[in-house]
Amino acid sequence: MTAKVIDGKAFAAGLREQIKLQTAAMIAQGITPGLAVVLVGEDPASQVYVRSKEKQTRETGMNSFAHRLSAEAPQAELLALIEQLNNDPAVNGILVQLPLPAHMDEAAVINAIRPEKDVDGFHILNVGRLATGQKAMVPCTPLGCLMLLRDLLGDLSGKSAVVIGRSNIVGKPMAQLLLRDSATVTIAHSRTRNLPELCRQADIVVAAVGRPNFVQGDWIKPGAAVVDVGINRTDDGLVGDVDFAAASQIAGAITPVPGGVGPMTIACLLASTLTATARANGLPDPEGLTP
Numbered sequence: 001m002t003a004k005v006i007d008g009k010a011f012a013a014g015l016r017e018q019i020k021l022q023t024a025a026m027i028a029q030g031i032t033p034g035l036a037v038v039l040v041g042e043d044p045a046s047q048v049y050v051r052s053k054e055k056q057t058r059e060t061g062m063n064s065f066a067h068r069l070s071a072e073a074p075q076a077e078l079l080a081l082i083e084q085l086n087n088d089p090a091v092n093g094i095l096v097q098l099p100l101p102a103h104m105d106e107a108a109v110i111n112a113i114r115p116e117k118d119v120d121g122f123h124i125l126n127v128g129r130l131a132t133g134q135k136a137m138v139p140c141t142p143l144g145c146l147m148l149l150r151d152l153l154g155d156l157s158g159k160s161a162v163v164i165g166r167s168n169i170v171g172k173p174m175a176q177l178l179l180r181d182s183a184t185v186t187i188a189h190s191r192t193r194n195l196p197e198l199c200r201q202a203d204i205v206v207a208a209v210g211r212p213n214f215v216q217g218d219w220i221k222p223g224a225a226v227v228d229v230g231i232n233r234t235d236d237g238l239v240g241d242v243d244f245a246a247a248s249q250i251a252g253a254i255t256p257v258p259g260g261v262g263p264m265t266i267a268c269l270l271a272s273t274l275t276a277t278a279r280a281n282g283l284p285d286p287e288g289l290t291p
């Protein structure tokens, strides 16, 4: 079997078009969504992602507010900026690009963001809300994966899913979202025994371990959906967590790297900014953009 290659770039472009239309409708009501993106330091990949976020925010018709702090900035300076953005009515979403410099306490910084403006869905209140099935802001990468999976498979109810990776940004929220859709979810990690066997039973495999080509082709159940969240820079270029060449011979569908999950992350950030703006203004959640 040769798998269908899921075109995340095209899906994200379609999503941005929907967001653009819904943003225009909001602007017509006198509300312009605004997203503040904060970058601390000069990490080259983060600079690229942040520039992309700012550009796509503007292209969608939303206001983009850019904030740059030096890598040596004290944490108090970042917290003061977040407080200012929390209190700014023009700012509906606040995103602090990760990773932060080592001297900063990531949890303290994230939890300083007002939960309603936490478009990353990393605030402890949003994490708790997601885990307890309440209305939450949801992390962008898992939301993007969920959208791709729903588009591919329709109803996820009763599907068996293995999420490889237990990070707060991807693995755990991904598992929560799949569980909310009534999938049977296993979270696997570096200490998991018999990972190949576990994967072989899964209708859905989401790989988010950060190890190039970690998931082997013969771990995949024939016809399964494989979502590769990995972005690993190697001598061979950018590669995912899944051995794409081998897995695509067995899977039913698979996301490539690049061009799979990655582009969905920023499109979902824009979706969440629109959601946060709607909620702040007492409007219904935008159509098709929330889980």
Ligand SMILES: Nc1nc2c(c(=O)[nH]1)N[C@@H](CN(C=O)c1ccc(C(=O)N[C@@H](CCC(=O)O)C(=O)O)cc1)CN2
Pocket (backbone or CB within 6 Å): 045, 049, 095, 096, 097, 098, 099, 120, 140, 141, 231, 238, 257, 258, 259, 260, 261, 262, 263, 264, 265, 266
């Ligand atoms: N505050 C946050 N920080 C980080 C997040 C996040 O969601 N919120 N995620 C990642 C980085 N990230 C967005 O910030 C991101 C990663 C990758 C892509 C993407 O489009 N990838 C392309 C490849 C691009 C490349 O060459 O590097 C792809 O996969 O096709 C977009 C956004 C960590 N930090």
